Amino acid sequence: MKILDSVKTAFMSLFANKLRSSLTMLGVIIGVGSVITLMAVGQGAQNLITSQISELGSNVLFVQPRNPDAPGFAGTAPGFTVPSLTLADAEAIAKIPGVLGVAPTNENFVKVTSGNEEATVVLEGTTPLYLEISNFKMATGQFIQDKDVNSRSSVIVLGSKPAGTLFGNADPIGQVIKIKDRHFTVIGVLAPKGGSLFGLSNDDIAMMPITAFQTRLYSSKTASGEEAVAAIAIKLTDRSFIDPVQTQVTELLRKEHHLTAREGDDFAVVSQEQLLGIFNQITGVFTIFLGSIASISLLVGGIGIMNIMLVSVTERTREIGIRKAVGAKRRDILMQFLFEAATLSVTGGIIGVLGGSLIAFGISQINFGGTIINAVVSPMIVLLALTVSVVIGLVSGIYPAMRAASLNPIDALHYG
Amino acid sequence: MAESKIEPNLKVTGPRMISLRNVTKVYTMGKVEIMALRGVSLDVDEGEMVAIIGASGSGKSTLMNIIGCLDRPTSGQYLLGGVEVGQLNDNELAVVRSKKLGFVFQDYSLLRRATAVNNVELPLMYSGVRQKRERAMESLRRVGLAERANHKPTELSGGEQQRVAIARALINQPKLILADEPTGNLDSVATGEIMNLFDQLNREGITIVMVTHEMELAHRCKRIVRVRDGKIVEDQLTNR
Numbered sequence: 198m199k200i201l202d203s204v205k206t207a208f209m210s211l212f213a214n215k216l217r218s219s220l221t222m223l224g225v226i227i228g229v230g231s232v233i234t235l236m237a238v239g240q241g242a243q244n245l246i247t248s249q250i251s252e253l254g255s256n257v258l259f260v261q262p263r264n265p266d267a268p269g270f271a272g273t274a275p276g277f278t279v280p281s282l283t284l285a286d287a288e289a290i291a292k293i294p295g296v297l298g299v300a301p302t303n304e305n306f307v308k309v310t311s312g313n314e315e316a317t318v319v320l321e322g323t324t325p326l327y328l329e330i331s332n333f334k335m336a337t338g339q340f341i342q343d344k345d346v347n348s349r350s351s352v353i354v355l356g357s358k359p360a361g362t363l364f365g366n367a368d369p370i371g372q373v374i375k376i377k378d379r380h381f382t383v384i385g386v387l388a389p390k391g392g393s394l395f396g397l398s399n400d401d402i403a404m405m406p407i408t409a410f411q412t413r414l415y416s417s418k419t420a421s422g423e424e425a426v427a428a429i430a431i432k433l434t435d436r437s438f439i440d441p442v443q444t445q446v447t448e449l450l451r452k453e454h455h456l457t458a459r460e461g462d463d464f465a466v467v468s469q470e471q472l473l474g475i476f477n478q479i480t481g482v483f484t485i486f487l488g489s490i491a492s493i494s495l496l497v498g499g500i501g502i503m504n505i506m507l508v509s510v511t512e513r514t515r516e517i518g519i520r521k522a523v524g525a526k527r528r529d530i531l532m533q534f535l536f537e538a539a540t541l542s543v544t545g546g547i548i549g550v551l552g553g554s555l556i557a558f559g560i561s562q563i564n565f566g567g568t569i570i571n572a573v574v575s576p577m578i579v580l581l582a583l584t585v586s587v588v589i590g591l592v593s594g595i596y597p598a599m600r601a602a603s604l605n606p607i608d609a610l611h612y613g
Numbered sequence: 614m615a616e617s618k619i620e621p622n623l624k625v626t627g628p629r630m631i632s633l634r635n636v637t638k639v640y641t642m643g644k645v646e647i648m649a650l651r652g653v654s655l656d657v658d659e660g661e662m663v664a665i666i667g668a669s670g671s672g673k674s675t676l677m678n679i680i681g682c683l684d685r686p687t688s689g690q691y692l693l694g695g696v697e698v699g700q701l702n703d704n705e706l707a708v709v710r711s712k713k714l715g716f717v718f719q720d721y722s723l724l725r726r727a728t729a730v731n732n733v734e735l736p737l738m739y740s741g742v743r744q745k746r747e748r749a750m751e752s753l754r755r756v757g758l759a760e761r762a763n764h765k766p767t768e769l770s771g772g773e774q775q776r777v778a779i780a781r782a783l784i785n786q787p788k789l790i791l792a793d794e795p796t797g798n799l800d801s802v803a804t805g806e807i808m809n810l811f812d813q814l815n816r817e818g819i820t821i822v823m824v825t826h827e828m829e830l831a832h833r834c835k836r837i838v839r840v841r842d843g844k845i846v847e848d849q850l851t852n853r
Contacts, residue, residue: 199738199741202738206738209726209727210726213726515722516724518722519722519723519724519735520735520739521683521707521710522681522683522710522716522718522722523710523711523716523735523736523739523781524707524708524710524711524712524736524739524740524785525707525739526703526704526707526708526739527703527704527707528704529739606683607678607683607684610683610718610722
């Protein structure tokens, strides 16, 4: 018997039972569809985080406070740390060879008001180098200067969003805004950058000298009573310095912080690559978790096919008998039923891939409070889903097909 | 097991088509053994038209199944066209069924969802023959149903359905057609038509073995074999 004949026969009998065939396929469609959707969204979320972190640049290191008693990066988790970094640390780091400059930052959510208008922004207290490290560009005016940092000037640079909210089309430069009843003069506006993460637009931002932030708005102290900084970004002259600088910063800060050999680091120096690694691990686990849930529905779909094929074998016992009487071999009957199961699952798989991709595309259009996840239907996922559906078809079809093929022609002919 | 006492048919019309020697068939149902055939010897030559008659339970269906290679004898020898087929495996039997035999059943045994011509083509699918459609149409023409080729069985009368089944039996150009109560579900007019068709095919040289319980039909054959309790008890020529 030719393969083409097997396929034709399979299609004929599936078409003869349209409703049953489509309901059976529905199991696979839902299974494959949800695998595709969830994997695509997971991949999209991963890409989003990756791109956000990549934006920081590959020749940048970050120093964060760390709980010296906690293992590894877990010690940097918010809530477990006490402030340990200071402006003096940042200045010392800046002198290490290979370091182009440092940008210590403190940040907080603040309400910025001007007249009756108000905007909520992430306010960064920082230094001039931060403009470059954060990949922002100026739209108008100028950024924070060294003299502003030294003299704790009450100046502020607004992101494009708050600038628009507070001043509309008017020129914000020279205007005075209020944060916590303190006045700050707008000296510049950042060009819009676009993008968002966790519902927060990248442009809902404002920046001021870190000294002004510490003295006029939010002051936090280290254990030894100095003004603390939340993080220090280090820009290197070249990315090849990452490893030596990481080592030197660690040595330097241990000395500065007077840590004995038995004490752990009260800070962590991480590279962009390490950050990516941590986040990819998290999103990867998340994607696998979602994928496994979806796989369960794929499994259920496969069981559905097996169930229907078994019913079909019983129902078509006479047909099998007739086919055998006119010369069908075991293999012919086996192939016919296997092809039917495979056709069901592959057709279901293809529809599932299309449907899942469509849903993933739909999700990409939704704005989750500022975060847009561009779901990615990768060829790998599609190939995987289709392969799995072929395997499911064959596995769930093999037992019913063997039952059909092993029927005795006489019994089959006189059945029912 | 003693061989049948009945004298074998001496009228030789052609080379030997079927040769059964001391064939037995035992069915085991749980712990009970049922002896359906108790040593049957039968020779049928090419060109014969034989009626096998007997009460239900006599073993005539078992005999037909063995002749038709749907079943294997428990013991004894079966030569079909000079080839030993008694102990072939399932696949080899399937090839024999496809190449050497044509079956006609009481209930027509057509695929309900397929058209007449698709039904007639079916055996070709398993014998790997090309030009299925042409040969199927030719076969349908032979039974006078070419114009109904695209009708489904449900749209055909009983007699027409049985003619489709005969066209299917003819498609691989077998020398032997086995018919199991082929007119059992038909009225007298349709029965006449089917019997005429068998006559015609027999005249064209096809050997026909037919199970029936109607003596009137048996007498339209050239030879009557009566089976009782798993043995051939009578084997005689009719006056045709």
